[in-house]
Amino acid sequence: MYKLLGLAKSKVIIMLSAALLALLTVGCASTVGVSETYVRPPEIDMRGRKTVVLESEGGYKKDGSLVTSKLKQALLGKQFTVADRDSMDAKAREQFFGDDQSATIAAASVLIRVNVLSRTTGSSRESDSRTNYKDDSSYTVYRTVGKASTEVSFDVVDLGTTKLMVSKTLTAGRTSKTDWDERNAGNIDTDGLLSQAYDDVVSNFMRKIAPYTVTVEHDVYSLGDDFPRAKTGASYLQGGMPDEAYEEFNAALNAAKNNPEVKPKNIAQIMHNMAVAKEQSGNFDEALQLYIDSTRYEGAPDQAENIKRTQMRIQDQEKLKEMKIESSSVISTENASSQGKANNPAADLDGVVDGVMSIFNQ
DSSP states (O other): OHHHHHHHHHHHHHHHHHHHHHHHHTTOOEEEEEEEEEEEOOSSOOTTOOEEEEEEESSOHHHHHHHHHHHHHHHHHTTOEEEEGGGSOHHHHHHHHSSOTTSOOOSOOEEEEEEEEEEEEEEEEEEEEEEETTTTEEEEEEEEEEEEEEEEEEEEEETTTTEEEEEEEEEEEEEEEOOOBSSOOOOOOHHHHHHHHHHHHHHHHHHHHSOEEEEEEEEEEEOOTTOHHHHHHHHHHHTTOHHHHHHHHHHHHHHHHTOTTSOHHHHHHHHHHHHHHHHHTTOHHHHHHHHHHHTTSTTOOOOHHHHHHHHHHHHHHHHHHHTTOOOOEEEEETTOOSSSGGGOHHHHTHHHHHHHHHHHTO
């Protein structure tokens, strides 16, 4: 008798557990990351300016030369022709920089003046007490923390008009730490950190004068077997077919809205997926509206960053058209195959950006 009651009780517990699990999982959605790499326009329109002259000034001569060298390599990588003022002969310098404003400037169109305003490096030793759990004894470990920072100004001057096109002051810093050790805290190459900080400054400046790529990670909701069209749409989106994905998501949305048992957050998730599909296909106005509309449903994803980015891409689209820049994007998923281009979307756009620079320099 007691054994039968025990079996019945166990059966009831199992049934209740299964029901609770079902309630917890209804309407739940997992996400898959889909990467999109696209081109952004530069701040300055450098079309038609084929040759750049570099000049360094300021008290940090060695550092200025280092930054100028790094900038030269970055410019050459974007298909600019670069002339270093310091390496030009006297006659050429007189033509480019003499007092005679009527002199013909045939070879150069832009002067970029580099000035290292500040640079700091340093390292410090840190200690921490640890406990040996075998015998409760305490001991001390050490490590070294190295830091480097810099502030660099860049002036871009139109040599045809001698007018200042833009002036930017950029900062960057790097930090590195050794592993904790009982005996040797180790050393940090702070000069190497400073060189990396200069790389960061040059990279940031290049974004002001040349097209560049950025990568965004989209969350795509996979809503499971209860939403077969949405599931198909997610597969299309992962496969780089946003137009086909949108059609499936739209069908799933219509079905969801006609089903009173579907939770509002699932409708919002489907609309989010639709917005991602529209964004990836370049229909930014429609994407923006979908991101906004999805927030009207309870439990909707936080769309603040998506709305901000899409608004920025609408503005970028106009600039890209004005500058005649290709605005293609490359889509890949986090679980993409190890074979194919999807694993390195930024590399796929290198050719696009190189082509853009050839247009810039015409």
